[in-house]
Amino acid sequence: MAIVSIESQFHNLLFLFICLLCGLIIFQFLIKKSHKKIHLPPSPPALPFIGHLHLLGSLWHQSFQKLALRYGPFMLIHAGASTSYVVSNGAIAKEVFKTNDINFANRPEFGSSEYQIYNDTMFSIMDYNKLWIFLKKICMTEILSAQQISKFADVRKEEMMKVLEFFVKCSEQGDACDVGIQLMDMTNNLICRLIMSTRTSTNVNESAEIREIAKGIVLLAGQLGLGEIFGPLKKYDLLGAGRKAKALLLKFDKLMDGIIKKHEDERRVGGKERRDMMDILLEIADDENAEMKLTRNGIKGLFLDLFLGGTDTTSVGLQWGIAELLNHPKALKKLQEEIDRVVGPNRLVDDSDIPNLPYLQAVVKETLRVHPSLPLVFRKCREDCVVNGYTIPKNSRLVLNIYAINRDPNEWRDADEFIPERYLVNSGGGEENQLAIEPDELEAMKGQNFCYVPFGGGRRGCPGAGLAAAVLHRTLGILIQCFDWKIKGDEKLDMEQGVGFSSAMVHPLICYPVVRVNPLEIAN
Numbered sequence: 001m002a003i004v005s006i007e008s009q010f011h012n013l014l015f016l017f018i019c020l021l022c023g024l025i026i027f028q029f030l031i032k033k034s035h036k037k038i039h040l041p042p043s044p045p046a047l048p049f050i051g052h053l054h055l056l057g058s059l060w061h062q063s064f065q066k067l068a069l070r071y072g073p074f075m076l077i078h079a080g081a082s083t084s085y086v087v088s089n090g091a092i093a094k095e096v097f098k099t100n101d102i103n104f105a106n107r108p109e110f111g112s113s114e115y116q117i118y119n120d121t122m123f124s125i126m127d128y129n130k131l132w133i134f135l136k137k138i139c140m141t142e143i144l145s146a147q148q149i150s151k152f153a154d155v156r157k158e159e160m161m162k163v164l165e166f167f168v169k170c171s172e173q174g175d176a177c178d179v180g181i182q183l184m185d186m187t188n189n190l191i192c193r194l195i196m197s198t199r200t201s202t203n204v205n206e207s208a209e210i211r212e213i214a215k216g217i218v219l220l221a222g223q224l225g226l227g228e229i230f231g232p233l234k235k236y237d238l239l240g241a242g243r244k245a246k247a248l249l250l251k252f253d254k255l256m257d258g259i260i261k262k263h264e265d266e267r268r269v270g271g272k273e274r275r276d277m278m279d280i281l282l283e284i285a286d287d288e289n290a291e292m293k294l295t296r297n298g299i300k301g302l303f304l305d306l307f308l309g310g311t312d313t314t315s316v317g318l319q320w321g322i323a324e325l326l327n328h329p330k331a332l333k334k335l336q337e338e339i340d341r342v343v344g345p346n347r348l349v350d351d352s353d354i355p356n357l358p359y360l361q362a363v364v365k366e367t368l369r370v371h372p373s374l375p376l377v378f379r380k381c382r383e384d385c386v387v388n389g390y391t392i393p394k395n396s397r398l399v400l401n402i403y404a405i406n407r408d409p410n411e412w413r414d415a416d417e418f419i420p421e422r423y424l425v426n427s428g429g430g431e432e433n434q435l436a437i438e439p440d441e442l443e444a445m446k447g448q449n450f451c452y453v454p455f456g457g458g459r460r461g462c463p464g465a466g467l468a469a470a471v472l473h474r475t476l477g478i479l480i481q482c483f484d485w486k487i488k489g490d491e492k493l494d495m496e497q498g499v500g501f502s503s504a505m506v507h508p509l510i511c512y513p514v515v516r517v518n519p520l521e522i523a524n
């Protein structure tokens with residue numbers, strides 16, 4: 001009996017073991033099958049919970065660039081609970097910006113939305129929808145149009161003159177100055193004047209207040225973005241950035257209410273000589289026949305974007321431009337010679353000179369290639385689609401590493417080097433002074449070459465590129481025309497890049513300006 005019982009128990013156990021083994025084999029087979037269905041891009045080995053966070057340094061674009069060298073130009077990266085497809089070359093950027101443009105026209109969430117008071121009306125983060133299309137049209141045909149930019153050329157010049165006066169004074173006194181602070185103030189005042197005809201020194205410090213608010217939000221933006229790594233826990237605002245951002249946004253809201261009211265009062269009285277961006281938007285808001293109703297929140301959200309998107313990016317670009325020229329004295333000399341030859345010493349560089357200054361154009365272009373002001377661009381896909389042969393499920397987060405794309409060694413010779421000459425052809429005679437910028441390169445500035453994407457691309461590309469280009473060329477041209485810049489201690493500048501939303505320099509750009517053409521004597 002006992003023997004029969006042991007034998008039957010053995011059979012039962014064997015049966016159970018075989019069942020388990022079969023179950024395991026079927027389970028593994030199913031997993032493999034499902035993995036085959038979801039064909040995923042390469043990804044570095046990940047750790048539980050934190051994913052690849054341990055592989056990411058303080059500058060994510062540089063970490064992604066290094067990882068791409070090993071895992072390829074299309075990777076899957078898990079930063080805590082947040083998963084992103086990371087693009088690092090021009091061919092795949094083209095698939096996003098061109099082939100699948102409309103599908104990637106949404107932005108992913110950026111921290112907890114509970115703290116965002118303009119959630120559905122902030123142009124840069126709202127989904128691609130009718131309101132976004134309407135606002136984009138207003139940007140491109142009205143407030144950031146080439147016509148509006150040239151209408152305010154005198155305002156750009158006035159702001160420029162303030163900075164020039166300051167540099168001339170430093171030169172006379174032999175003082176060093178923080179060039180970055182001056183350029184930041186200049187771009188902030190400029191954007192404030194274009195938007196609402198106000199500047200720091202003349203209008204109850206509204207633009208200084210806006211500067212402080214924008215600076216605070218830009219600082220918090222990095223932390224808000226980092227909140228994504230907590231997944232659904234982000235709504236608890238574990239880093240506290242959401243609450244701080246909301247306080248700043250409420251301050252901004254109140255300030256804008258006052259500015260809107262002033263504009264409405266002025267409109268009632270009438271007789272304003274020139275319409276600023278606020279006047280244009282208020283007119284559209286009051287227009288009963290407009291395609292869509294533009295609300296006060298829509299106006300505020302758009303302007304917040306212009307303050308955030310336009311100030312740091314442009315002044316950071318200018319700083320890198322000067323810094324690169326100071327570290328490349330031959331390029332600096334060549335640029336000064338070009339400006340002296342084309343413009344001469346009796347007037348300042350003007351917008352109309354830019355087409356005749358190919359080396360200046362090449363310097364600006366190369367600066368934005370090596371130091372894109374926004375090194376990472378975030379998108380979300382609206383439907384399932386295929387990129388680089390992989391199926392990307394709807395609502396996936398995609399990061400375009402502009403920094404890596406612009407420095408791709410397969411596309412650019414000596415990709416990390418600052419070489420403005422790379423865009424130039426000799427238009428005849430073999431002399432350097434007959435250089436011209438390649439026609440293709442002008443197209444590239446408009447986002448048609450996907451290996452060079454400092455302004456992003458497709459319908460969601462930067463709407464301020466025209467204004468940025470106008471400010472960068474003219475300001476850099478005048479600063480180089482009027483001054484020799486001496487570095488403190490006559491050393492090379494440290495080009496280390498800082499952490500943050502825009503890729504600013506870690507070390508302030510401290511220089512001694514030395515007048516070579518006095519702008520106050522020749523201002524035209």
Ligand code: HEM
Pocket residue numbers: 123124125191305306307309310311313314317368372373374377378402453454455456457458459460461462463464465467468
């Ligand atoms: C050197 C200067 C600048 C650089 C390098 C730059 C770069 C960029 C980039 C890379 C994007 C993301 C584009 C994409 O998703 O494909 C962007 C978006 C944006 N930029 Fe700029 N930008 C600059 C200046 C400006 C200026 C002067 C303004 C306006 C005053 C501006 C306003 C915006 C806005 C509103 C967006 C959001 C567009 C959207 O989501 O549809 N930017 N910019």
